Amino acid sequence: MPTREQSKTQQAQRDQDLAQLAGGLDALENAPGGRRRRFDITGVLAPVAVVVGLILLWQVACWAHLKPTYIVPTPSSVASNLWGLITHGTAWEAIWVSVHRGLIGFLASIVIGTVLGALVSQVALLRKGFRPLLSAMQSLPSVAWVPFALVIFQGGPALIYAVVLLGSVPSIANGLIGGVDQTPPLLREAGTVLGAGRFELMRSVLLPAALPTYLTGLKQGWSFAWRSLMAAELVATSAQLGTGLGGLLSNGSQDSDMPTVLSAIILILLVGVVVELAVFDPLERTVLRRRGLTSSGL
Amino acid sequence: MTAVTRQPGAQADERRTPAVRVHGLRKAFGSAREPVLALDGLDLDVAAGEFVTVLGASGCGKSTLLRLLAGLDRPTSGEVDVQGGQPALMFQESALMPWLTAEGNLQLALRLAGVPRQERAGRCTELLNAVRLGNVASRRVHELSGGQRQRVALARSLAQGSQVLLMDEPFAALDAITRDLLHQELLDVWRADQLSIVFVTHNVREAVLLGQRIVLLSSRPGRVLRTWDTRDVPQDDVAGLTDEITHALREEIGRHAHA
Ligand SMILES: Nc1ncnc2c1ncn2[C@@H]1O[C@H](COP(=O)(O)OP(=O)(O)OP(=O)(O)O)[C@@H](O)[C@H]1O
Ligand SMILES: [Mg+2]
Numbered sequence: 001m002p003t004r005e006q007s008k009t010q011q012a013q014r015d016q017d018l019a020q021l022a023g024g025l026d027a028l029e030n031a032p033g034g035r036r037r038r039f040d041i042t043g044v045l046a047p048v049a050v051v052v053g054l055i056l057l058w059q060v061a062c063w064a065h066l067k068p069t070y071i072v073p074t075p076s077s078v079a080s081n082l083w084g085l086i087t088h089g090t091a092w093e094a095i096w097v098s099v100h101r102g103l104i105g106f107l108a109s110i111v112i113g114t115v116l117g118a119l120v121s122q123v124a125l126l127r128k129g130f131r132p133l134l135s136a137m138q139s140l141p142s143v144a145w146v147p148f149a150l151v152i153f154q155g156g157p158a159l160i161y162a163v164v165l166l167g168s169v170p171s172i173a174n175g176l177i178g179g180v181d182q183t184p185p186l187l188r189e190a191g192t193v194l195g196a197g198r199f200e201l202m203r204s205v206l207l208p209a210a211l212p213t214y215l216t217g218l219k220q221g222w223s224f225a226w227r228s229l230m231a232a233e234l235v236a237t238s239a240q241l242g243t244g245l246g247g248l249l250s251n252g253s254q255d256s257d258m259p260t261v262l263s264a265i266i267l268i269l270l271v272g273v274v275v276e277l278a279v280f281d282p283l284e285r286t287v288l289r290r291r292g293l294t295s296s297g298l
Numbered sequence: 299m300t301a302v303t304r305q306p307g308a309q310a311d312e313r314r315t316p317a318v319r320v321h322g323l324r325k326a327f328g329s330a331r332e333p334v335l336a337l338d339g340l341d342l343d344v345a346a347g348e349f350v351t352v353l354g355a356s357g358c359g360k361s362t363l364l365r366l367l368a369g370l371d372r373p374t375s376g377e378v379d380v381q382g383g384q385p386a387l388m389f390q391e392s393a394l395m396p397w398l399t400a401e402g403n404l405q406l407a408l409r410l411a412g413v414p415r416q417e418r419a420g421r422c423t424e425l426l427n428a429v430r431l432g433n434v435a436s437r438r439v440h441e442l443s444g445g446q447r448q449r450v451a452l453a454r455s456l457a458q459g460s461q462v463l464l465m466d467e468p469f470a471a472l473d474a475i476t477r478d479l480l481h482q483e484l485l486d487v488w489r490a491d492q493l494s495i496v497f498v499t500h501n502v503r504e505a506v507l508l509g510q511r512i513v514l515l516s517s518r519p520g521r522v523l524r525t526w527d528t529r530d531v532p533q534d535d536v537a538g539l540t541d542e543i544t545h546a547l548r549e550e551i552g553r554h555a556h557a
Pocket of ligand 1: 327334335336354356358360361362
């Protein structure tokens, strides 16, 4: 190709120009982006204000004598009751009983839900069989299982775990299946072209791609596990089971001790909020930020 | 890779064995009763080390052809033969794994290609340097510009170590200057690694600039309408060739207006 030979010096010049151009483009592209977002104090103040407002409303209702105080106790009597529960250690004991049950049940749910989800998402026949069932299970409040579980497990601790599992496994499995299903086909194909077989595709493409949706499933799974646990503890009380937060609630209810009932509700809420804020929110944020899925304002 | 199985003295033969052979390729979509013929009777050979660009109207089946070559879809009938196993395929969008860094994406490709662990880091650096991205190795995909993403995608395709590289409008979404740069980089690695490339594009200028051979596909059904060889054309006549091909492409599209 004589024409190409002739233009060799021309070509070298062009290469040099391009290299310089590339340097310029890269410098622009590599400009440092995105400052770290500053801590937003209103995110804390706003919910606190709402809670304070609600307590005030409650106090006003008490002053107005809408109901006798043995039915609707005053905020201060609930506060002193709660303080008593905490200082006597009753609250910590109940929290420990419930939280450690909740954790064991939830961890077991993660294992079962994840394996089940992975299998159902990959095996066509299992998918046909289990997908509708899992969705149905997810919409069934697991407290509905309590009477049945009571009989089957004769009031033993297994009853509580069974109800927790029934509550959270479907959410976790569905989260994983949903995440796998929503994986962009393009990424799947990219994996296939790179030579990933069925197992590798699952491990290196589908599971990582499913992570955000899976995390949402885990979060929902935890909240269902916690609810189911409370429901089970509320209904199934025996010395054998010890007193968790649900048991505390149940005791208060039997004694018509409304300050204790409300204190138990507050503790149950607090545990839920703390787990969400301390575990799931940071986890979710990290995953989304790594993938560039958060807008800077959030 | 063919190099492993090559017989001594078979070099000359291998030059003649095409890297890609497509014969009587037919692909129908839709139901059996109302099939939509995307490709019908497409024949195409790509010699080892050859750079072929494929042009055609939108929807004529260019992507379908590449997907069939890459094994992402099966032909309805006809033969597809790609030397050296799974070819690499580069998409219009980078299709990088968003949870991995630039380097992580290359590591994944190297691992799936069976490169031993201790060789991966070195190979990774080599590849990133080949596309001049050594300084952004630890960035995640969303922190890269469109051009950088396509360069990582190119590096990832090279990481596969296939002799055949399929590219589906890989630079279509980039600005003209970045595209020029990537053309240069692509030509460099093509020469250096003696790749066989099938490059699909809408852009006639790009096709002429890159391709040794330019293949124009017809629409509905897609088959090879005409072929040009840029190696036969003196370089100062590139503009003329571009005009000629543009004209042929317009004519083909216009034909459907009357159909
Ligand atoms: N999965 C599919 N199901 C049904 N029809 C399809 C499918 N994929 C492609 N087609 C059809 O096959 C034809 C060819 O599509 P293809 O994507 O290969 O075209 P293309 O040449 O790549 O177009 P473009 O230039 O717009 O990318 C089109 O008519 C399209 O509608
Ligand atoms: Mg296409």
